[in-house]
Amino acid sequence: MSADLELSISRVIAARPETVWTAFIDHAVEWFTPRPWSTLRVDYDLQPGGKADVVMASPEGEQHAYAGVVLMVEPARRLVTTGAMTEGFVPQPGDMAFVRIDTFEPEGDGTRYTALARHWTAEAVSAHRDMGFEAGWAAAAAQLAEVAERLERGA
Numbered sequence: 584m585s586a587d588l589e590l591s592i593s594r595v596i597a598a599r600p601e602t603v604w605t606a607f608i609d610h611a612v613e614w615f616t617p618r619p620w621s622t623l624r625v626d627y628d629l630q631p632g633g634k635a636d637v638v639m640a641s642p643e644g645e646q647h648a649y650a651g652v653v654l655m656v657e658p659a660r661r662l663v664t665t666g667a668m669t670e671g672f673v674p675q676p677g678d679m680a681f682v683r684i685d686t687f688e689p690e691g692d693g694t695r696y697t698a699l700a701r702h703w704t705a706e707a708v709s710a711h712r713d714m715g716f717e718a719g720w721a722a723a724a725a726q727l728a729e730v731a732e733r734l735e736r737g738a
Contacts, residue, residue, distance in 0.1 A: 587708070588701060588702045589699055590716045592721045594695075596694045598694060598735035603696055611637075612625055614723060615639075616640075618722070623638040630656065633653040634669070635652055635666075649666055650669045650675065652668045660688075661684065661685065667680035683701075685698050698723075
């Protein structure tokens with residue numbers, strides 16, 4: 584895979600990988616969409632071919648639903664999803680098809696969280712970058728860190 588077809592963000596979170604995974608999966612509505620947007624629903628069926636569906640809302644209340652599929656699951660280590668297909672590996676059209684790879688690697692007393700978006704074309708990378716990939720995904724990762732660190736403290 585050519586690195587020029589990828590966009591990614593990475594940060595260290597002050598929580599164990601298992602805690603970051605729990606925040607990622609069980610508390611996704613708290614962090615998934617950069618504020619002031621909100622996440623109304625995240626529905627994962629954590630098995631290959633299972634759904635990876637998200638419903639987001641703009642500050643004005645406009646809802647955006649995205650249906651996807653889980654490609655690979657390694658609990659507390661890696662989740663691979665795509666919106667290029669829906670549950671059961673049914674292909675679907677769309678302008679923003681990419682493979683999303685979220686990894687949770689131990690680093691010191693915390694976790695190196697990385698979110699990677701692999702695209703099919705340079706045009707798709709450019710469009711995703713122009714939509715604000717870096718700022719948006721970094722904001723979501725910061726929100727994930729807030730939730731995971733709160734859970735790690737037992738709060």
